[in-house]
Amino acid sequence: MSPDATMTTTAIEKPGGPTALRHDPGAVRGPRRRPGRLRTLGLPYLLLLPALVLELLVHLVPMLIGIVMSFKELTQFFIRDWGTAPWAGLDNYAVSVDFHAPVGEALLNSFLTTCLFTLLSVGLCWLIGTAAAVFMQETFRGRGVLRALFLVPYALPVYAAVITWAFMFQRDNGLINHVLHDQLGLTDSPPFWLIGENSFVTLLVVSVWKGWPFAFLIVMAGLQNIPREIYEAAALDGAGVWQQIRRITLPSLRPVNQVLVLVLFLWTFNDFNTPFVLFGRAAPEAADLVSLHIYQSSFQTWNFGTGSAMSVLLLLFLLVVTGVYLTVTSRGRKSADA
């Protein structure tokens, strides 16, 4: 993905224009009123139009309305007619970032939990995905079956997968405690997984289980782009498999990882489905991810103004992180290339 790369090849549509004008089966699109060159200039916009309209309708305009909401006192008294909701100025933001009061404190706690969770989840997903892809780079018997198997978590509908995990993590009747406590005798008493501190672990396990196949898929694709000759050359130099992996495979995956980690980060950070299905409407503090927290702050307490302010703060955070990340990694890449 690099818009700059395509910019450099501007020249091509100039010959394309007149050719199209001469041979265009005009029946395809209505009567032409403009000269061909102009129409060709308009063509890219025409092609973008549907995407643009959809993005405006579903993403951008609602988001801007959401930002407007964050400056309003939008509680149950006013939701019926938003126009009458009084402007709240920065009050909603003030409440959200007042870390000495419970609302702000809870948000901060939830935010930090989410950061830690995202860090661990993305890290583990990447690690497992990469390891699996590298191990499966070579053909061996059963590789196809395994590969198909490994994609199952990604292909299962989220709800079905997560509810199964919830079933397994029940304290009294779940499989996890049956194994840990009853069969292996590792714990004195069966621990809780869906409430209390352990819920963080639960969430992490489920999230990694669901997320790593995506990393696997992408890394697997990335490996196909590494030319075989490099390995052969390395082998001739006497590099063993482990060395090949360290010196060739992993460095070659850098550009892939740049994108993969970013996408995983954004998806994991904003994940709502997993904690929602796992914990229902009140997530335990230890697993109170920020998306669920905001949902609770707006839908459960009917305070959409504060909820929106929290979302806007979250959005700003993600924008900054993404910006910094892209700047840093691109610079790293450029200097590596140089």
Next chain:
Amino acid sequence: MRRIRAAAVGAVTLSLVLSAAACGGGSASGGSGDNSRPKSLTYWASNQGANIEVDKKVLQPELDKFEKRTGIKVKLEVVPWSDLLNRILTATTSGQGPDVLNIGNTWSASLQSSGALLPWDEKNFRKIGGKDRFVESALGSTGVEGQDPAAVPLYSMAYALYYNKKMFAEAGIQKPPATWDELVATGKKLTRNGKAGIGVEGSNLSNNIHQVFVLGKQHGADFFTPDGKADFTSDGAVAAVKQYIDLMAQHKIVAKGNAEYAQNQSLSDFAKDRTAMVLWQTAATTFKAQGMDDSEWGVVPAPVRSGKPGRGTAVNSMVAGINLAVFKNTKNIDGAMQFVEFMTGDEEQKILNKAYGSIPPVTSAQADPAFNTPALAPLRETLATSAAALPQVPEESQFETVVGTAVKELFADAAAGRPVTTGSVRAKLEKAQQQMPRK
């Protein structure tokens, strides 16, 4: 050049936003409905039966009956509890909702404050046969006191103490407990061999609220001041919450695993002879669904601190139930009224409440012997004499969320073996209170 373009794009987007925001929610005209669509109604029913399909089977014949009588076709949608409040919320925001809907009666004041529901003034009540047809306690849970109710009662329920006869017999207990002291003593006798005295649903926020509210009443505490301010940290409230948690923390008559229960697992434990008692509202149909015969369990009024259940600090249940409300911008106001009249009429009240194992909030329908069985009599008695409505304040749903969560977390502490003290309970409630909207 680029800057100008950006500005232009910005301006266009902004105007889009403003126009969208300006008409946002504007569809709610504030009037009280009209009759532009007189031949049809949309009805959102809450999930009362074992599952949604059961509800449809119960309700559809009645709706057909209504159509035959009035010519109005009622389109039924049974909304699962997990979605109901959100659906009502979005309907309120957009002005696009059903004509008639079920609401949990504890939501009455919250929804009333949004102004989306038709107020039941004298005139409207007259259209459905008058206010005095309804049981008084049920009417107490239809909105803020002193305002016209936001809904009318449809099904009533009350909490009572269900006990497992077999387990009682095995432990040699003759008489089910009537006070909390007796309950704890009885519970201790029953708690043995991996079986527990009483079950709770520690992660079910609403259930937690119902229980601590009643205990609060018994300690002379309301969770709101008379002028509607949150008051979660009074000595009475703290004592109430602590008493409930202590069933697990101190007396250990609740199995630890109950701390994570939120999907009625305690009833399933009861039916499997693993828990001897539960405090529940109209559990009969559930026990049956779990394969437990009616003869295997008994039911008595929920415990009080001392003496007999009654008013004031002798309250032993919240007024549970479902209310029927009319959406203010219905396009068939007359039809909606007819439908409410039909649903709250004696005939339908008997049919529906029998089907759901609940009690009619309509006095004349209560007389039916079907509601005087050993299973239902204690509930009916409780409703009539010793049940109190949850605080009728607009912030009720916030209250459920924050205090319900506090209780859930305290149960988690107790289950993990951490000490639950008056101090720790007060701290949790303090935090809950500060999360309430400032007034």
Next chain:
Amino acid sequence: MPSHSRPAPRSPMAAPRSFLWSRAVFLTLLTGFVLLPVYVMVSSSLKPLADVSGKFQWIPSELTLTPYRDIWKTVPLADYFVNSLVVAGSATVCSVVIAVFAAYAVSRYAFRGKRVFTVTVLSTQMFPGILFLLPLFLIYVNIGNATGIALFGSRGGLILTYMTFSLPFSIWMLIGYFDSVPRDLDEAAKVDGCGPLGALFRVIVPAAVPGIVAVAVYAFMTAWGEVLFASVMTNDTTRTLAVGLQGYAGQNDVYWNQVMAASLVVSVPVVAGFLLLQRYLVTGLTAGAVK
């Protein structure tokens, strides 16, 4: 051991023992981790209700197919399934077509605002869904009021929403893929008399099939599993599976065996389709995402 019929992509030398052992251990553990919930799903779906609401047992005390019969009665599963198929299917088709057009424009033309477009579209990946849930809902209702097109509560509204959700990633992936299709090919087609759209459909799209399949699978999965928007924007006639499956947690009890049976029934076609297309998926991602 690597089979010698086909050349191994990495090492022409035999892998050392340490590598083979770590591989065996790692892949075995991973397989266990992946399969554990699948096993629980399958075995629980064959147990009677009493089994699943009691202590976990590895082996069912008795096998029963009753859950598979009951799932259709507890919840209108077939309706939900059709809804999900229609919604996810339509969203996928529309999203792919729109993404192809947009990616073609970005990949093959220079125009003002291109950078703004790509950056904006990509940045929507960052929006927390909760921020625009309610506004979007309002917009749909207002469009409905103004034009009579029922978006809210209809499948149409959900389709529109989901196709937009998958657009950013799809466009971005297809740009990468189209960039990898040599320009000479569509230039040649244009010389041969194809218009710009002709070149797109006759040359680029056929060359980009794996990328398009990968994007389609992604779009489908996004729509198939979404919970938040579906729970607010659907009613009982348009409810999708992701939300509808919650119906098995009824008033009285969670029918765990039915939940598992229903989850399996709805997963099998999707997983099967997914696995059939997985070959394309890897190839598609190879050229698209990881360039």
